Amino acid sequence: MRYGLFSDVHSNLEAMTVVADALKNEGVQDYLCMGDLIGYYANPVETLDLIDSLKCWKTVLGNHDAGCIGKTDISKFSGPAADAIRWTQKQLKPHHFAMLNSLRYREEIGEIQLVHSSPFQSEEWHYLTKLEEIERNFRYFQGFICFFGHVHKPFIAEQKIDGTVKILDTMEATLDKDCRYIVNVGSVGQPRDGNPKTAYVVYDSDTKHIAIRRLDYDHETTAKKTLAAGLSEYLAHRLVTGK
Ligand SMILES: [Fe+2]
Numbered sequence: 001m002r003y004g005l006f007s008d009v010h011s012n013l014e015a016m017t018v019v020a021d022a023l024k025n026e027g028v029q030d031y032l033c034m035g036d037l038i039g040y041y042a043n044p045v046e047t048l049d050l051i052d053s054l055k056c057w058k059t060v061l062g063n064h065d066a067g068c069i070g071k072t073d074i075s076k077f078s079g080p081a082a083d084a085i086r087w088t089q090k091q092l093k094p095h096h097f098a099m100l101n102s103l104r105y106r107e108e109i110g111e112i113q114l115v116h117s118s119p120f121q122s123e124e125w126h127y128l129t130k131l132e133e134i135e136r137n138f139r140y141f142q143g144f145i146c147f148f149g150h151v152h153k154p155f156i157a158e159q160k161i162d163g164t165v166k167i168l169d170t171m172e173a174t175l176d177k178d179c180r181y182i183v184n185v186g187s188v189g190q191p192r193d194g195n196p197k198t199a200y201v202v203y204d205s206d207t208k209h210i211a212i213r214r215l216d217y218d219h220e221t222t223a224k225k226t227l228a229a230g231l232s233e234y235l236a237h238r239l240v241t242g243k
């Protein structure tokens, strides 16, 4: 099965449109989404409708989605993030809330695990960035590979049969069937790895080939819409730097 995976769209319609078109051209058979569909940017309605049209096989709940439907306390969010959630709540229609309410913290498809933040305590929204934390998280899912989002920085972590873990120095690889993997699929709508290009992943579960791909999109338009909607200047600016 050839899967198209994406995450952390955050109501960035320009980026999601580019990724949806790219995934269609990649000939993927099913879409998987790691959450944070909304929050931050100015097109929640159009972005949710576009994602809905993809008929993703599985989508998991992100912390911004959870904040929007009252499952997570947004007082813990940064000021601009909380403001964007409150603004988003005013834009959405009942069917959008129903869509977000249908999402779960974890999904599993055979050897594939999906979470938004981390396999360990998925509902606590930990940030999985340190190697020792990644190592520990291999104990909290079964199967071959776990995909996640939340940190907005793509990487492939590999655990050898002896338990040692390393981050691969590549964004494209044929995975070793004797190893296990935790993969961050990056962010469609707000990359934070210093590269402003939007990110998505193509994974073939038969050949075990994975590719994290990056594409240009019109982030100037996204930034202009952010400011026009009265949302945060800081959130608009970080689209340019990708940080
Ligand atoms: Fe996010």
Ligand SMILES: [Fe+2]
Pocket: 036, 062, 063, 064, 116, 149, 150, 151
């Ligand atoms: Fe998140």
